Amino acid sequence: MPDAGGSSALDPMLCFAVYSLERRIGRVYAELLAPWGLTYTQYLVLTVLGANQDVPLTIGELGRLLDLDSGTLSPLVKRLEARGLVARHRATDDERVVMVSLTDDGHGLRTELADLQRCLAERMPGDPDEAQDLLRRLHAATARLPRLAGS
Amino acid sequence: MPDAGGSSALDPMLCFAVYSLERRIGRVYAELLAPWGLTYTQYLVLTVLGANQDVPLTIGELGRLLDLDSGTLSPLVKRLEARGLVARHRATDDERVVMVSLTDDGHGLRTELADLQRCLAERMPGDPDEAQDLLRRLHAATARLPRLAGS
DNA sequence: CACCATGAGATTGTGCACAATATGAAACCG
DNA sequence: CGGTTTCATATTGTGCACAATCTCATGGTG
Numbered sequence: 411m412p413d414a415g416g417s418s419a420l421d422p423m424l425c426f427a428v429y430s431l432e433r434r435i436g437r438v439y440a441e442l443l444a445p446w447g448l449t450y451t452q453y454l455v456l457t458v459l460g461a462n463q464d465v466p467l468t469i470g471e472l473g474r475l476l477d478l479d480s481g482t483l484s485p486l487v488k489r490l491e492a493r494g495l496v497a498r499h500r501a502t503d504d505e506r507v508v509m510v511s512l513t514d515d516g517h518g519l520r521t522e523l524a525d526l527q528r529c530l531a532e533r534m535p536g537d538p539d540e541a542q543d544l545l546r547r548l549h550a551a552t553a554r555l556p557r558l559a560g561s
Numbered sequence: 562m563p564d565a566g567g568s569s570a571l572d573p574m575l576c577f578a579v580y581s582l583e584r585r586i587g588r589v590y591a592e593l594l595a596p597w598g599l600t601y602t603q604y605l606v607l608t609v610l611g612a613n614q615d616v617p618l619t620i621g622e623l624g625r626l627l628d629l630d631s632g633t634l635s636p637l638v639k640r641l642e643a644r645g646l647v648a649r650h651r652a653t654d655d656e657r658v659v660m661v662s663l664t665d666d667g668h669g670l671r672t673e674l675a676d677l678q679r680c681l682a683e684r685m686p687g688d689p690d691e692a693q694d695l696l697r698r699l700h701a702a703t704a705r706l707p708r709l710a711g712s
Numbered sequence: 713c714a715c716c717a718t719g720a721g722a723t724t725g726t727g728c729a730c731a732a733t734a735t736g737a738a739a740c741c742g
Numbered sequence: 743c744g745g746t747t748t749c750a751t752a753t754t755g756t757g758c759a760c761a762a763t764c765t766c767a768t769g770g771t772g
Contacts, residue, residue, distance in 0.1 A: 419612030434706035461570030
């Protein structure tokens with residue numbers, strides 16, 4: 411029982427439980443990220459870039475890591491570039507690929523946002539063991555479902 | 562480990578696991594619903610209406626059940642109306658509220674879509690007990706997070 | 713070299729999600 | 743009764759998600 415509103419036809423549906431939870435998590439992130447004017451997906455992109463220790467990632471690699479397509483990432487990365495958080499450069503050996511890397515401002519933002527992870531750890535799971543177990547089950551369910559068209 | 566792409570900074574993040582799973586589920590539904598030209602959210606609205614046995618629901622009630630706001634539901638319900646799947650009527654006693662009900666075509670579609678539930682039951686969970694347990698944990702996590710602004 | 717297939721990103725169009733705001737109908741109050 | 747508040751829905755604007763399509767560089771192949 412999600413909460414108010416009483417039980418409905420949706421309660422036993424696993425898909426709705428995931429859908430509903432995802433949007434509530436999104437609201438929490440939106441609130442936390444609002445002071446920096448970032449969206450959740452933008453935050454994920456910065457996180458992936460920051461974890462890659464200054465090795466630039468291509469749009470394609472970002473897409474594979476996040477399971478997002480170019481129609482989402484292309485404009486999103488350009489918005490991050492417009493704010494000076496990332497830099498986009500065409501690869502010299504292959505003019506088709508775009509290398510995305512954090513700027514100094516981007517790195518600065520990343521370290522500011524580190525506190526945010528802690529803030530969420532308290533808010534989300536309940537207890538660590540359960541969270542770990544839930545994580546494992548979610549990964550298992552995800553693995554059973556299709557990635558984006560381009561494998 | 563979601564699958565291809567190797568491990569990343571995102572793997573231990575519960576929020577990403579939910580986000581990622583939600584989109585994969587969405588893709589499966591999009592594929593299954595494509596023959597009827599329905600989106601997942603439209604399908605949810607029809608499901609809730611169908612489960613309510615011909616008692617119309619207001620936009621507000623739909624919003625509370627689905628945890629969606631009027632900015633999402635208003636145009637969505639109008640699209641369903643344009644296809645002749647639902648009817649919108651102002652309440653006679655209070656001209657502000659809009660009553661939404663399934664048309665005969667809407668009922669017909671609902672019964673066609675019943676097979677779809679079975680098709681998904683096979684595809685999603687793994688085993689029923691685990692699915693039930695996962696459902697319980699997701700509800701618990703959801704209950705800890707905020708609903709939309711208008712309680 | 714001309715020609716075609718492939719592959720990486722970008723663009724276009726539709727729909728969802730939500731904040732902020734607008735509209736207009738109750739409801740309340742002096 | 744006029745004025746204010748409240749409440750239900752609608753509208754506007756931004757950004758995500760994705761299918762379909764486009765652009766253009768690269769990599770063969772004859």
